[in-house]
Amino acid sequence: MSTFNFQITDLPASLHPLLHTIQPASTADGVAVLLFLLSALGYITRGRIWDKSDPNYRVYFERPQVLDGGSHSTATATRNIAQRLEEGNYQCVVFWGSQSGTSERLAEGLSRECASHFGINALAADLSDYDAESIGQISKEKFAIFILSTYGEGDPSDNTAGLWDWVKRVKDDNSKLHELRYLALGLGNSNYKYYNRVLDVVADALDDAGATALIPRQKADDANGGTEEDFQSWKDNVFALFRGMGYEEKSVEYQPSINIQFTAPEETKTHPHHVSVHHQKSSTCSAIVPLAIKSSRELFTAGDRNCVHMELDLGHHEVGYKTGDHIGIWPCNPEEEIRRLLEALGLEHRRQELFTVETLDETSKPKVPSPTTLETAFRHHLEICGPVSRKTFLDLAPFAPTPEAKAMLLGFGKDRERYEQLTSATHITLARLLHLASPEKPWTVLPLSFVLESLLSLQPRYYSISSSSVIAPRRITITALVVNRTIPGTSDSTIHGLTSNYLLSATKLPSNASIPTPSFQHTNSESVEGGRVFAHVRKSKFKLPITSSTPLILISAGTGFAPFRAFLAERAKLHAIGKPVGKMLLFFGCRSADSDFIYQEEMEKMKESLGEKLEIITAFSREGDRKVYVQDRVAAQSSKVLEMLDAGANMYICGKASMAREVDMKIEEAASEAKGLGEAEVKAWTDALKKRGKWRADVWG
Incomplete structure (x- = not known):
């Protein structure tokens, strides 16, 4: 039989009386006594004996820009x-x-x-x-x-x-x-x-x-x-x-709010590749993590449009999601635009040199980490593909490399009508503006601080997750329409959707667009696709009801169907294992059944699986002589929609904001007529449904 060898003097004096009252009669009793005493010791000392402080604990709560050397230390x-x-x-x-x-x-x-x-x-x-x-x-x-x-x-x-x-x-x-x-x-x-x-x-x-x-x-x-x-x-x-109010206005020259210092060439061996210096993990947003692309496929190609389905692996990352959440994709800027901007600034030869950023104004936050390089800043941190404001035209004028460039900038900057004519006919980014104003001579006198201050921080683009966390807890799927808009009558004015083209490029799928997909730098991984994307998960209130028997009204157009794919898959799974499932009325709209009906086969299979529990009503806006939109179908089925709402159904709308607004109007008009309600009463009725979470919308501009 084993015995205990610890000494009573090893314990606090407050435990001595307690020890003398406990006499272990067996090994099991002895173990129990030891565990009890250790627990008591931990309680009394509050863990001070073994609780060593984590020297990096504070880092968990610091803003990323603090870690990157920003002034907000x-x-x-x-x-x-x-x-x-x-x-x-x-x-x-x-x-x-x-x-x-x-x-x-x-x-x-x-x-x-x-x-x-x-x-x-x-x-x-x-x-x-x-x-x-x-x-x-x-x-x-x-x-x-x-x-x-x-x-x-x-x-x-x-x-x-x-x-x-x-x-x-x-x-x-x-x-x-x-x-x-x-x-x-x-x-x-x-x-x-x-x-x-x-x-x-x-x-x-x-x-x-x-x-x-x-x-x-x-x-x-x-x-x-x-x-x-x-x-x-x-x-x-x-x-x-x-x-x-009596304040005297004065004209001032440009005063930078940041100081930029390049390091010596011999020090430019390595530099960090951060995705963002502003993003913070919070109760609603996860940390940014690299997610491997496990598979991808094209949902349709029609004209210059592509729609891709991508599956991402959460892997070992401490990031999870719930059905209905959003995923924020952090894109990088295309190589062509990075090169164009560096050339316009006359800084191509310094693209790999390290520099640091020090804020001179305590109210400012750095947009890029320190140290970093121009290439990294323009690729990962700044919105270099966005349009340029009229104010930027005026602010650039004092630094113009030629009198002609200055006159051009002032002419457009002071005339709103001319500015709007130019920007409606040509996609003007900062780099394109610099080239347009001075096609031959680079802007070598333009302060780099001005460039960094003028550009926005690169932001994530959000997509509704189209997978169910119940069925695939460690896999997230994205349904992305690849957007490319060409301004009529121009040759070099295609506006490429930044993140959608970034995702398309990452999938290695061919583009059906007549204009080539921009080239992006991707981070390789050991996934099937050989690439990964940086992303974070954002919580959403666009959730299924807890009770699976609650009826659902799902109204969507185009890729707005994405979260409903997850909703229906989850309900179909519950139905398959014998759980009670409420009736579901799905409205889905697209251009035509032959061109852009996404997930059509999946919908048909879910219809077979769910039977009378699922009713699908489609609307095609470019099929036949008459354009039929989702809101038209909702109006035609308004009596059924109202009946389900009165019976306790949850209604969800997902798609463009203009569509959602039209759907709201159709339902409100139907309620007013069917229930005999005035305008104020209809508003009170809809507000009550929304307050109770029975009427939710997930829309975009």
Whole structure:
């Protein structure tokens, strides 16, 4: 029989009496006593004996740009914005609520212009960095500016969550904000039903609580790419306000907000390849991970359009997903555009040299890691394929390499009509603009800091996951329409969908488009396809009901069917194992049955499997003499839709925002007629369904 050899003196004095009362009678009893004592020891010492601190623990909570050498190396000193304004001697704060980075860029630019043009010390602030309640403590001598994005179906950006909750409490509590002065601009898209809803909700709450709007709120509309022009118009009004408040405006030369320093050539041996310096793992978004491409196939080719199905392997990564979630794909820029930009800047010979970025303005955040190279920055971190704003034309003019280039830039920059004619006829990226203005002479005097400040940070593009986490928990499938739009009457003005072409290139599938697919640099792996893509998973509220017997109404067009493929597959699996499954009414629309009917065979098999539980209604917009759209089919079947909704069905709409808006109108019109409801009553009916999660939409512009 084994015995215990540990000494009572090895234990804390507080355990000595306890030890003497316990006399083990056998080996099993002895083991039990030892385990009990160790547990007690852990409780009393709170783990101090063996709990060694992880020296890298803090890294888990630092923003990536901090790790990359950015200036934000310390946490915000206070989460009270009123206190922060006083400590920093700021006269105003420019809050931004941003999902894609546009609001952030505009806010940072506006704060710099406040200082340079009017001497107003302005703080550009991420709303999530401060407690929203402290906004009400801002003194009347200062003022707040809000630039707020609305995305999806009237949803606030992730970093606006605190403000969103606070304004609701302000309204409910009837709080008073009599000292708060503010200005507000909303960024949205009028194709969406709830256009700029976030701006209206926030501004209405502030007004109701007694805050003073210094100028009327204004809305920027990105439906036709008008965000930049609308922002400039609003900024003109803001600057007019400043002049009226007694601030003297002065003209200033370009002042960089970052300092760029190239390293010696002998030091340029290696450099990091980061995907993003801004993305943060959060409760809604996973970390960015490289996912191997396990398989891919073409769903259809029609004219210049391709649609691909891609399967990604989650492998060993600590990333999971649930049916209905989104996957954010992080693309890289095409090699042709990288080369074009480097040539225009006269920096082709320095593409592999390392440089560091130091922010000179504490309100700015670096867009690229440090150190990095121009090639890496232009490939992985900056939106070099995006269109150029009219303001950029004017800002570039002082650095023009020739008088002709300067005159050209000023001519378009000062004339909105000429600018819109040019950009509607030609796809103008920064590189293409530089070549257009000065085709022979490179822009060697253009500061690289200006280039990095002018370009947006590269952002992920989101796709609805078309696989079920119940059936394939470690595999994610994407259904991507490859987008290429050629401007009529031009030879070099094809607008390639960046991420869709990046995915097509990664699959190695041939493109059916008449214009070649851009070339991208891909990261190899040991997968079947030999490649991988960087991605993260974002949680969605677009979820199946917990009870499988709940009826479903699924309304989609084109690749909007993607999440419904997962929904139906999951329901079919449950039905196959004998679980009760509710009736499903699926509306699906595309151009024609012969050209772009995606997953047609799968739908037919699911119909065979589910039988009367699944009814499929199709709409073809380019088949025969009459164009029939999804909303037309919904209108024709409105009595069935209303009957199912009244019986407790969940309704889901996925596709373009314009389609979803039309579907909403058809259902509301039908409800008004069938139920005898007025406009206000219909709105209350739809709002009640949406609040209970019975009416959900996952749409895009």
